Amino acid sequence: MDERAAVAKEFVGARAEDFPTSPLYRALRPVVAEQPQILDMLGYRRAGQQAPYLFFGAVHHLVLGGAEHPLRDFFASVVGDAARSPEEAGPALIDFCDTYRPELDQLIRTRLVQTNAVRRAVGLRYALAVIAETCDQPVHLVEVGASAGTLLHVDRYRFRIAGRSFGPADAAVTIDSDWRGDSLPEMGVIPTIASRTGIDLHPVDATDPEERAWLRALVWPENSADAGLLDAALAGLAADPPRLIAGDGIDVCPDLGRQLPSGEPRVVFHAATRMHVPPDRRAAFDQAIDSMGERGPLFHVWLEPGHVPHEGDTADDRPVLRFHGPGTGGTQPLVQIAGHGQWLAPVDAELGGEA
Numbered sequence: 001m002d003e004r005a006a007v008a009k010e011f012v013g014a015r016a017e018d019f020p021t022s023p024l025y026r027a028l029r030p031v032v033a034e035q036p037q038i039l040d041m042l043g044y045r046r047a048g049q050q051a052p053y054l055f056f057g058a059v060h061h062l063v064l065g066g067a068e069h070p071l072r073d074f075f076a077s078v079v080g081d082a083a084r085s086p087e088e089a090g091p092a093l094i095d096f097c098d099t100y101r102p103e104l105d106q107l108i109r110t111r112l113v114q115t116n117a118v119r120r121a122v123g124l125r126y127a128l129a130v131i132a133e134t135c136d137q138p139v140h141l142v143e144v145g146a147s148a149g150t151l152l153h154v155d156r157y158r159f160r161i162a163g164r165s166f167g168p169a170d171a172a173v174t175i176d177s178d179w180r181g182d183s184l185p186e187m188g189v190i191p192t193i194a195s196r197t198g199i200d201l202h203p204v205d206a207t208d209p210e211e212r213a214w215l216r217a218l219v220w221p222e223n224s225a226d227a228g229l230l231d232a233a234l235a236g237l238a239a240d241p242p243r244l245i246a247g248d249g250i251d252v253c254p255d256l257g258r259q260l261p262s263g264e265p266r267v268v269f270h271a272a273t274r275m276h277v278p279p280d281r282r283a284a285f286d287q288a289i290d291s292m293g294e295r296g297p298l299f300h301v302w303l304e305p306g307h308v309p310h311e312g313d314t315a316d317d318r319p320v321l322r323f324h325g326p327g328t329g330g331t332q333p334l335v336q337i338a339g340h341g342q343w344l345a346p347v348d349a350e351l352g353g354e355a
């Protein structure tokens with residue numbers, strides 16, 4: 001398959017759950033797949049980057065940045081409830097791409113898909129509660145692919161789920177999520193976080209307006225609540241930034257594993273990151289994380305699409321938070337979770353492909 005066809009397949013061959021909360025992007029995917037010039041432009045994106053997220057992020061960035069073009073009338077992030085029907089947006093998108101080709105080209109060549117989905121912290125909170133069942137020591141929290149690092153503040157957020165709340169009552173960030181099951185497992189107790197470190201190819205500076213604008217553009221246009229969460233979480237990071245290390249997790253993890261205090265437990269988390277690692281580098285990515293268990297108990301938690309399974313896992317198209325740790329004997333599915341954390345469900349719940 002040539003590069004153009006491969007990119008087109010990312011837009012139309014992609015799984016049905018893609019963009020579940022963006023009718024606009026869902027409607028535009030087949031339009032993009034028919035545009036050779038856009039597909040060719042995407043051929044110059046950085047290795048491993050998933051083309052649809054990058055492309056729509058670039059378009060949204062220009063629209064939010066004030067591009068005067070009829071396409072803006074389709075973006076709820078710009079015109080709110082007055083947004084026009086997504087089904088009619090195709091011609092405007094094609095014209096927009098002609099008009100703003102140099103700007104789009106620059107963004108596509110240089111930017112990374114860095115979506116920092118704050119609501120995903122509910123999955124990390126869930127995993128930390130499971131870890132607390134067997135680990136009564138403080139843990140060192142490491143996120144590989146942390147973007148700006150909003151998930152590293154997981155213990156500072158309030159979570160409301162299934163009529164219950166967890167986390168500090170006076171938190172500046174409150175995350176709502178649904179529970180699609182009978183009784184919600186206990187999430188009240190989590191380990192103390194002894195240190196928090198993010199690793200990213202390009203750590204996002206929460207105080208830089210241009211960087212914040214790119215993260216904002218990566219939030220899908222209809223998801224105004226998520227945009228509000230991102231703003232609040234970035235303010236928290238700006239006030240008290242966690243340690244962020246610039247580099248590839250493949251190179252950084254082994255060193256960081258040696259630097260953490262010997263014998264102390266470490267939780268290594270990644271979400272929507274391994275999917276952007278080029279396929280031929282994923283085994284090295286897994287090994288680098290495993291190496292962090294050489295000098296202390298390693299709890300490894302991840303939320304990645306099932307179609308890019310870790311070594312030894314079987315492919316599973318359901319969105320499942322997975323885990324392995326001392327004594328688990330292999331990978332354990334912990335809980336089903338929507339891609340952006342809007343809901344959780346027991347692993348065995350039959351959800352019938354709900355978004």
Ligand SMILES: C[S@@+](CC[C@H](N)C(=O)[O-])C[C@H]1O[C@@H](n2cnc3c(N)ncnc32)[C@H](O)[C@@H]1O
Pocket residue numbers: 112113114115116117118120144145146147148151199200201202247248249250270271272273276277
């Ligand atoms: C889609 S974002 C997800 C951010 C965050 N984990 C979340 O769930 O909100 C993926 C992040 O992983 C980073 N990334 C991709 N490959 C990486 C690698 N090999 N090492 C470190 N960071 C990587 C990207 O720069 C980007 O910031």
